[in-house]
Amino acid sequence: MSQDQTQRSMNISVPSEVEVGTPADFVSVWHTPNAFLMDFIVLKKPPQTEVNEETGQRTARVDAVVSSRVRIPPEQVFPLIQALQAQGNMWLQETGRSTEPTNWLDAHHNANKDMNDPTDPTES
Secondary structure: OOOOOOOOOOOOOOOHHHOOOOOOOEEEEEEOOOOEEEEEEEEOOOOEEEEOOOOOOEEEEOOEEEEEEEEEOHHHHHHHHHHHHHHHHHHHHHHOOOOOOOOHHHHHHHHOOOOOOOOOOOOO
């Protein structure tokens, strides 16, 4: 290491009141010009399928609440993406999986479809 480089060391502690973490069923990510935001969301109850009586259009209604909002500066979002990808790959290896888990919300929606529903434009 040259004299121009300074070694960095961080001591990070987690306060006991947040040590167990905050539950989240999924996350919504969005941005402003100055920050990236992650809304961690918890379902209030299982998704419900509703059918519009006039059109027959089926909609999966999800009642949820933001359990935590995290703001990070743009300079940190790309290292975060890399860290999440690395951890995801390690998790796949450790669990012996060869593919990513199915998005549970999409899986729930598809499981509740009536396969013989002639009003469903996705069925052929």
